[in-house]
Amino acid sequence: MKSCNSRSVNIRAIQHFLYCPRRFGLLEINVDWAENASVVMGNIIHERVHSGDGGMCRNGYSMTAVTLYNDELDIYGVSDCIEFSPDKNGDYIGRDGKRYTVTLVEYKPTRPKDGEISLPDSVQVFAQKLCADKVFGCNCKGAVYYADVRKRTVLPFDSEYEKYYKLVEGLISQMRDILESGEIPLRKKGQHCGGCSLENVCMPKCDSYSVKENIRQMLAE
Template sequence: MNDRTINIRNIQHFLYCPRRYALLELNSDWAENAFVVKADILHQHVHDGSHSFSDSKKIVRSNIAIYNDLPQYDLYGMTDCVEFVRSSQGVSIPGCSGKYAVRLVEYKPKAPKDGGFRETDAIQVFAQKVCADFVWHCSSEAYLYYADTKKRVRLPFDSEYAAYDSLLQRLLQDMRTLLEQKQIPPRKKGQKCSGCSLTDLCFPKEKPYCVRDLILSQKGVEQE
């Protein structure tokens, strides 16, 4: 791992707002709100071991480290859930007898209203797929599981691989360029900040100008 290696989880931060991503990576800023806590609780539940089991059809494991160190990617991260489904057409998995198809499942708290999936969620899972395929020499399936609807959505990476791959590589290059510049970019025009946990750090509220306070400060009087 080097300074150019990107953590998969940071892709969504960058997509939401490059300024947020820079604050996290360059300033090491962090703050939580209800949205962050809700997502953390969901992922803690997924990663607590209760989702890991084996039966005659598959082996299910959570919180597996994956990576892809090819120059065009140089990624790493953790999976929510990986299902190794027994298949004669599958691949060998170290430590397991037989062959398996690899299935990635990423958990998200809330589904979009149209019943489909968010592209920002999909590109994060595609980055996981690129790493999983590299580690296990496979072509993994990928799903999003939305907790509020309790439904899985299969992602169209088989038919749209080239488009997602091009987008991912472009995003990674943009993320690295931002880090190399070592400057916090301005907020994007039209950026919605109401759900961001870093709002107060990003744009701290200034105390209103007050002539009385200015005079007292010049006299050396401490203000409450």
């Protein structure tokens, strides 16, 4: 049972926290926002996916922009796409009485440079899975579709369930502590900020002070 003083955690914020706890604090506590090319690209991809109505397809049917929640963990979010594939051994029974395998598909603009599974991406989908499993009463599979290479990466949730669960549980606890404290974390030493859309919000650039220029301005007045 969740505490009466707990703070609900938005699943999308997990990626921000993994990238930088300070970014997470600026977004969730200060409600700061700024966009760069990466953010805009991601927004466009999600808009395209979410604008679809889902419906029937060759291998079953799909739903887009599905709101998910898990009351026990007090987390919520929106899944890009949920696919329901006919499977006689599937653990989800649809309204038509048929069995289906359920797969969560998250859409991302770029695949990691090393071609491996991105931890922030897989953790985000696993958190969605913890919600979807409760909502649909099944054991959802997970995948990430990378738009730049037009390929889908299947996530190893069945074989690494305990690892992902402990990781997500720990992250949610840390995030909730920050939300309840209302204090924005300091920037981590060695944090790479070049790709962060909040770089100028986090570390505002100040004009360098010039004694000569200051005197010139005074004389001009």
